[in-house]
Amino acid sequence: MSISAPDAPTRPSTSVPRDGGTEPAFRLRGLTLGYGADPVIRDLDLDIPAGKTTVFIGSNGCGKSTILRALGRQLTPTSGSIEVGGRDLARVKARDHARSVAFLPQSPLVPEGLTVAELVARGRHPHRRWWGGGDDDEGVVAEALDMTDTASLAHRRVDELSGGQRQRVWVALVLAQATPTLLLDEPCSFLDLAHQLDILDLVHDLPMPGATRPENTNGDSTDRDGAAGGRRTVIAVLHELSLSARVADHLVAVAEGGVVAAGTPDEVITTENLRRVFGLDADIIPDPLTGHPVVLPRSRRKDFA
Numbered sequence: 001m002s003i004s005a006p007d008a009p010t011r012p013s014t015s016v017p018r019d020g021g022t023e024p025a026f027r028l029r030g031l032t033l034g035y036g037a038d039p040v041i042r043d044l045d046l047d048i049p050a051g052k053t054t055v056f057i058g059s060n061g062c063g064k065s066t067i068l069r070a071l072g073r074q075l076t077p078t079s080g081s082i083e084v085g086g087r088d089l090a091r092v093k094a095r096d097h098a099r100s101v102a103f104l105p106q107s108p109l110v111p112e113g114l115t116v117a118e119l120v121a122r123g124r125h126p127h128r129r130w131w132g133g134g135d136d137d138e139g140v141v142a143e144a145l146d147m148t149d150t151a152s153l154a155h156r157r158v159d160e161l162s163g164g165q166r167q168r169v170w171v172a173l174v175l176a177q178a179t180p181t182l183l184l185d186e187p188c189s190f191l192d193l194a195h196q197l198d199i200l201d202l203v204h205d206l207p208m209p210g211a212t213r214p215e216n217t218n219g220d221s222t223d224r225d226g227a228a229g230g231r232r233t234v235i236a237v238l239h240e241l242s243l244s245a246r247v248a249d250h251l252v253a254v255a256e257g258g259v260v261a262a263g264t265p266d267e268v269i270t271t272e273n274l275r276r277v278f279g280l281d282a283d284i285i286p287d288p289l290t291g292h293p294v295v296l297p298r299s300r301r302k303d304f305a
Helices: 064-071 094-100 116-127 137-147 163-176 193-204 241-247 271-278
Strands: 026-034 039-048 053-057 079-084 101-104 181-185 233-237 250-255 258-263 282-286 293-297
Touching: 026 064, 039 064, 039 250, 039 258, 053 064, 053 241, 064 079, 064 101, 064 181, 064 233, 094 101, 094 116, 101 163, 116 137, 116 163, 137 163, 163 181, 163 193, 193 233, 193 241, 241 293, 250 271, 258 271, 271 282
Parallel strands: 053 233, 053 250, 101 181, 181 233
Antiparallel strands: 026 039, 026 079, 250 258, 282 293
């Protein structure tokens, strides 16, 4: 199905402000993506900041996952270019990309008979040498299991787990890949609310591989400003708007074949944008603790009082 171009006469600014010349994690220019004759995304220009958490929001089928697949080299653009760290993605070798960018797809398939530990260990594949394993594979896998609260499941078969347990195992696999950038397509699928918060807080505050979290003044782990050596770049697709606003540094709203709004959660989550992107009327209030926008949707049934 063809998607019409935006009606608005001007396009939103999608460039990342240059803080001391910082290179964006990804730079998309004139990008057109699709699965057949009709494109899903047309002529997209977008900068995705490095060391931040970027969340894509939008209605079903708008192209959020399509963009993520292109960033993960799972989909070849019809036209346009993608730069990763200033390099043309088309010229980056697949193994090199897998060492720097980990991709969790929306519906990964579980190989039959694998235990949790065996599946998570597959995240180390890009780092392995032809004659054997990589550096500290066992330690990295153990840490990933611990961070996702799945260490107790290490010897269980993945195909015997609940949907929520399995999703946490997939997140552990991505963490075991130990890349500076994570692409997460609906990482909270099947998770209860508590585990959704745990996973989103975890990935938001991840230090770069090999870095350590500094102690804050309370003696706890690092606050949301990051860690020694900087934070990892996280790019996620989420559906729950209030959780998206809670975790995102940079929010991107996708509709009408492109990006209709990009910026901070306060800039993107407005009544006008929600109506344009989702066809949704909603009230927006600040969270009493964090101040991030909380969306209170109204029923779309006209007879609902």
